[in-house]
Amino acid sequence: MTHHPHHPSSGTRWGRAVVVGGGYAGLVTARVLADHFTEVLVLEHDPVGAETGVHPHVPQGYHAHALLARGGEALEVLFPGLRAELAGLGAPVFDYGERISFLLPTGYAPPDPVGVPVQTFTRDELERRLRQRVSALATVRVLAATHCETVTSSTPGRLDRVRYRADDADPADGATDITADLVVDASGRATSVDQWLADARLPVSAKTVVKAKITYTSACYERPPEDAQDFDIAYQMAFAPGVPRGGVVLAVEHHRWMCSLFGVDEHVPPTDDEGYLDFAHSLGNPRLAEQIKRGTRQGRIHRYTNPGNEWRLHHKNDRWPERLVAVGDSLCVFNPVYGQGLTVAALEAELLGRLLGHRRARAAGLDGLSRDYQRGAARIIQVPWTMATSSDLMWAPTGQPRAARFAHWYNRHVFALAVRDPDVWARFVRVLNMTAPPSLLLRPSVLGKVVRRALTRRRA
Numbered sequence: 001m002t003h004h005p006h007h008p009s010s011g012t013r014w015g016r017a018v019v020v021g022g023g024y025a026g027l028v029t030a031r032v033l034a035d036h037f038t039e040v041l042v043l044e045h046d047p048v049g050a051e052t053g054v055h056p057h058v059p060q061g062y063h064a065h066a067l068l069a070r071g072g073e074a075l076e077v078l079f080p081g082l083r084a085e086l087a088g089l090g091a092p093v094f095d096y097g098e099r100i101s102f103l104l105p106t107g108y109a110p111p112d113p114v115g116v117p118v119q120t121f122t123r124d125e126l127e128r129r130l131r132q133r134v135s136a137l138a139t140v141r142v143l144a145a146t147h148c149e150t151v152t153s154s155t156p157g158r159l160d161r162v163r164y165r166a167d168d169a170d171p172a173d174g175a176t177d178i179t180a181d182l183v184v185d186a187s188g189r190a191t192s193v194d195q196w197l198a199d200a201r202l203p204v205s206a207k208t209v210v211k212a213k214i215t216y217t218s219a220c221y222e223r224p225p226e227d228a229q230d231f232d233i234a235y236q237m238a239f240a241p242g243v244p245r246g247g248v249v250l251a252v253e254h255h256r257w258m259c260s261l262f263g264v265d266e267h268v269p270p271t272d273d274e275g276y277l278d279f280a281h282s283l284g285n286p287r288l289a290e291q292i293k294r295g296t297r298q299g300r301i302h303r304y305t306n307p308g309n310e311w312r313l314h315h316k317n318d319r320w321p322e323r324l325v326a327v328g329d330s331l332c333v334f335n336p337v338y339g340q341g342l343t344v345a346a347l348e349a350e351l352l353g354r355l356l357g358h359r360r361a362r363a364a365g366l367d368g369l370s371r372d373y374q375r376g377a378a379r380i381i382q383v384p385w386t387m388a389t390s391s392d393l394m395w396a397p398t399g400q401p402r403a404a405r406f407a408h409w410y411n412r413h414v415f416a417l418a419v420r421d422p423d424v425w426a427r428f429v430r431v432l433n434m435t436a437p438p439s440l441l442l443r444p445s446v447l448g449k450v451v452r453r454a455l456t457r458r459r460a
Helices: 024-033 069-078 084-085 123-135 192-198 271-282 288-296 341-361 370-397 400-418 422-432 438-442 446-458
Strands: 014-020 037-043 093-096 098-104 117-119 138-145 148-151 160-164 176-179 182-185 207-222 235-236 245-250 254-263 296-312 324-328
Touching: 014 176, 024 069, 024 123, 024 182, 024 192, 037 117, 037 148, 069 117, 069 341, 069 370, 084 117, 093 324, 093 422, 123 138, 138 271, 148 192, 148 254, 176 288, 192 271, 207 271, 207 288, 207 370, 235 288, 245 271, 245 288, 254 288, 254 400, 271 288, 296 370, 341 370, 370 400, 400 422, 422 438, 422 446, 438 446
Parallel strands: 014 037, 014 182, 037 138, 098 235, 182 324
Antiparallel strands: 093 117, 148 160, 160 176, 207 254, 207 296, 235 245, 245 254
């Protein structure tokens, strides 16, 4: 069967957009596209419904997730009232400095307000709420249990023709082919974009890969009814080379703790209750083990190993096709330990909406959009990528780049200052939450403190 795109009436909206993948990134992007297209079709591989949370094909979905403050701001604009909706389920909203027990490699961060509000919840609940809202939009259709077979070209220089098949479709009916004004690859780290490009005789985009074998083992715990703590996050960060273990417990909706323990290379957290608790006891922050011991585990203990970071450099592909863009893990996979992925995907969707809005205001077409978007997305990715990979590169025993060594050295001094200097800690929190650029930690007031500390230590 073949269906052709709708054409905009009155020129105010484009016809059809197709989103390949209905996970977090696909849902957020579909919300943006609904403002600019008369039809948005979301092709979701898994059999999901309004109440579905974690996808079977998203193994990292069972683990603790962080939505950085900048990502929270972006989602609240796209989904007004989302924060209050989650809070109504018991997902706490708090100042990052006041309600966190953060063990840096140099000691505990000061428990002072930093003016950065955040909210903690499970990926499961977040995605459920987004899916319900997006599915309710009049212009959006979510086709669950539907596999995208390929994306091909209807016109030279474009990748805009999508072939898909529903799992329950009669094989005799064949696949469905549709042509779209815009195709969004939100299919995650298992994306088939390389095959789509190769089949169209277009060059496959280069990749940058930084390995960092981190294993996460996670479980959710019901809190005792009387459980009242002075923190909503307890965290121990891993830091090369001397702190290969870490973990986090987050206060989440329905009076529970979401706990993820993680380790580098051979430091693998066990999946049995006794071993899991023993691993937590091996950490320097005792609050993780305390909450595991006090809580009642719900569901299984899940394990997931992430091999590192991978960025598809579509913005450097001189023959990148028109009408195709990539978002989320389809474009860049981050080491989840830094909690950047959800926020970066929201900012990419925000960028796409901004570019579409500018073109509509000028009554311009969509040609050139994909290149503008991929370049803009690269600028969004560059800072969190550099921050994450600079740390990950330091786990390698040799061959550490000079820039990574400097960043690691500088961070170590910033952490040492932060435990006794609330101003430095507040700056670090703003950079970590992507509400300020990394240059905030390179201002003269901080740089001078770092240099003085380094010189004092050298003289000692």
